Amino acid sequence: MTDVLVAVALLLVAAAATAAVVNRDPARQAFVLSFLGLSLALLFTYVQAPDVALSQLAVGSALTPLMILLTVRKVTRGSAGGPARTAGPGRRPDRGTARDRRPRRGERR
């Protein structure tokens, strides 16, 4: 029974990790990464490592995605004066600049 659960968790981990790599939008990657953290926590629980599972749950599915989302927000928000900075990896420049030039709440023109 445990072997089946381990196999299922391993498949989930492989699928989530592949999805995180294939996805090109950092904001979506953060959510996929959160799911990856959850499946890794499941895997660690099934192989009787609850301590590691707890760490994984707290860091992998809460802290890391939150920091990525905050970074994405900073990059898209702080680049109103210089659209060149938005052309990072995984961003189509046409879409990125068009969206980033739009003034946001609390931002000075």
Add this chain to the structure above:
Amino acid sequence: MTRRGRLRLFLLAALVLAAGYAVACLDLPPFGGDRHPYGDRAVHAALARRTANAVASVNFDQRAMDTLGEETILFAAVLGAVVLLRRTAGEARTEPEPARVSAGVRRLGLALLPVALLVGLYVVAHGNVTPGGGFQGGVVVATALHLLYVAADYRALERIRPVSRYELGDAAGEFAYTMTGVCTALAGPAFLANVLPLGTFRALASAGTVVLLNAAVGMEVACGVVVLLATFLDQAVEIADAPGGPRSADGAPEEEPT
């Protein structure tokens, strides 16, 4: 380097890695066997020191020195983030605006905050008895505080989160761990040796120095993660390029556009 060259380099490196990995896997003991020489010895040593959570015994007793290293890595990482993400000369700090939060989200967040905080403190306090410990519980405590950002807004979070005090707490946790080690070295055989009375097996006050070191790590991790998230949140919410691009000479705030 051209695209083709990069691909070639990657394929070559991947091939070498795959071959090495395959050879290494051949020598591994089979998955899920019943012979665990290291595990048996670690559990034996944990029980001898009356530590119910064998992992905590490894972390804070048998391999306490390694944990000091890991704790210092986190401390240095937080310090580096604080230095890198500070407000620079060309940036202005804007006051965060009050945010509108729907009543349901507000109620749920405010109801979950004390629960999450209590769970985190529970996980820290029972580190020597049940799975978890200072690191896991510390992260839960730190993220629980940020439910206030979700439930209310950034100004409410800033009111309960004076960053300088959490910076002090971060340093105090690191200091406490090292000082416990120094005290055990003065009192007993070695740095970070378990010299305190061991107490009753499975009681909250058992396992000697594990309790102290676990609490020190919990303090350091909780405060460190709060400081880390605070620097990221400051950048995402408050700090922006000064109007008209990076310059510091006349960084006086302009009128808000209405």
